[in-house]
Amino acid sequence: MPQFAQRVGRAKPSAIMVIAEKAKQLKAAGRDIISFSIGVPNFLPGAHVYAAAREALSHDSGQYGSNRGADALLDAFLQHIEALGFSGYGRLNLSIGIGAKQVLYNLAEALLDEGDEICFAAPYWTTYRDIADIVGAKVNVLHCGLEQNYKLTPAQLDAALARKPRVFLFNNPSNPTGMVYTAEEIAALAEVLAKHPDTWIVTDDIYNAMVFDGIGYHNFGFARPELRERLIFVDSLSKTYGMPGWRVGFVAAPEAVAGAVTTLNSNHITSVPEVITAAAVAALTGPQDIPKASCAEFAGKRDIVLAALAAIPGVVCPRPQGAFYAFPDISVAFGKSHRGTAIANDLEFCAALLEAKGVACVPGSAFGEPRAMRISYTCPTAQLAPGLQRIEEFIAELD
Numbered sequence: 046m047p048q049f050a051q052r053v054g055r056a057k058p059s060a061i062m063v064i065a066e067k068a069k070q071l072k073a074a075g076r077d078i079i080s081f082s083i084g085v086p087n088f089l090p091g092a093h094v095y096a097a098a099r100e101a102l103s104h105d106s107g108q109y110g111s112n113r114g115a116d117a118l119l120d121a122f123l124q125h126i127e128a129l130g131f132s133g134y135g136r137l138n139l140s141i142g143i144g145a146k147q148v149l150y151n152l153a154e155a156l157l158d159e160g161d162e163i164c165f166a167a168p169y170w171t172t173y174r175d176i177a178d179i180v181g182a183k184v185n186v187l188h189c190g191l192e193q194n195y196k197l198t199p200a201q202l203d204a205a206l207a208r209k210p211r212v213f214l215f216n217n218p219s220n221p222t223g224m225v226y227t228a229e230e231i232a233a234l235a236e237v238l239a240k241h242p243d244t245w246i247v248t249d250d251i252y253n254a255m256v257f258d259g260i261g262y263h264n265f266g267f268a269r270p271e272l273r274e275r276l277i278f279v280d281s282l283s284k285t286y287g288m289p290g291w292r293v294g295f296v297a298a299p300e301a302v303a304g305a306v307t308t309l310n311s312n313h314i315t316s317v318p319e320v321i322t323a324a325a326v327a328a329l330t331g332p333q334d335i336p337k338a339s340c341a342e343f344a345g346k347r348d349i350v351l352a353a354l355a356a357i358p359g360v361v362c363p364r365p366q367g368a369f370y371a372f373p374d375i376s377v378a379f380g381k382s383h384r385g386t387a388i389a390n391d392l393e394f395c396a397a398l399l400e401a402k403g404v405a406c407v408p409g410s411a412f413g414e415p416r417a418m419r420i421s422y423t424c425p426t427a428q429l430a431p432g433l434q435r436i437e438e439f440i441a442e443l444d
């Protein structure tokens with residue numbers, strides 16, 4: 046067989062999908078499985094979104110569309126980011142993607158040559174590492190442990206930026222930890238960013254509609270407007286509107302960056318289909334009651350998860366204040382065994398938990414933090430208590 050490109054050797058299947066697949070197989074084999082593994086919202090978009098898609102279907106041109114995104118969609122993005130706090134942007138600051146994931150991949154291609162450095166905090170969303178590996182970038186992982194609530198500190202950022210990385214990638218609210226940076230924390234990090242002009246700042250803030258406890262959503266560009274000349278904001282309809290399968294993401298950035306993403310789009314994807322475009326415009330400009338209600342629902346589920354985890358001796362979980370994830374430290378279990386199965390690390394913990402109790406969680410090492418595991422609490426509320434109860438039993442049964 047002829048050879049593959051080296052970058053394929055660097056590409057790994059998503060660790061999250063591996064656990065989700067195993068859970069699916071066990072379920073198909075008749076096991077009673079509760080899945081806390083996959084990070085997709087548990088709600089569908091509103092009726093007005095489906096109505097807009099049907100209407101668009103009835104006069105679909107069937108043609109290619111704009112590489113940047115249709116004007117109506119760009120205007121809807123502008124309205125959306127203005128409501129978040131980004132004013133003064135125009136259509137040329139924007140570009141579309143097939144979900145935020147493809148936007149991030151485009152940005153990596155646009156900003157990083159082989160060997161260039163990108164830095165980001167760990168715990169991180171697995172795909173950051175994978176995309177960096179595929180484009181051959183050097184990754185500087187900034188470890189943010191439990192003792193600092195999994196959050197990046199200004200001193201850590203300062204030291205990382207002194208190396209003049211090409212890109213600093215930031216995620217708020219965080220997948221996998223659910224941590225949200227306060228206005229003060231964002232301002233302190235923005236202060237550091239302002240001192241290091243050689244680095245692009247990419248903020249992947251696709252969970253910005255899911256912030257609890259009145260913290261609000263904050264961005265470096267609000268704290269320090271001058272950062273906007275190298276600030277790249279990534280957003281998506283996937284989580285906010287219950288539309289992960291519709292695949293709509295976008296970027297708001299300096300014109301040159303949005304232009305580069307648009308050029309890459311012209312070679313990668315061409316455009317987003319008309320029907321999807323119409324649905325996305327309806328989601329962004331229509332009633333916002335579904336995102337609001339789901340945020341409130343997730344805050345309630347967060348409380349259930351935290352209360353249950355707090356009752357498990359030795360398990361420590363910083364309080365998540367956004368998204369729909371909790372990231373408890375489970376290292377209390379390492380070195381013990383469950384009914385003869387040794388548990389040396391997070392991978393063995395999650396494998397044994399799934400096998401013994403039918404509960405699927407993602408090992409923390411997938412996110413660069415092997416002392417923890419991710420619980421995604423988007424499952425029906427009725428499954429939360431029994432699933433958490435099984436985790437408690439599993440840990441109580443260790444010896």
Ligand SMILES: Cc1ncc(COP(=O)(O)O)c(C=O)c1O
Pocket residue numbers: 084143144145146147170216219220249251280281282283289293294
């Ligand atoms: C932090 C983060 N960024 C980006 C994405 C990708 O989202 P999309 O569905 O828009 O590709 C995800 C999806 O889980 C995510 O958690």
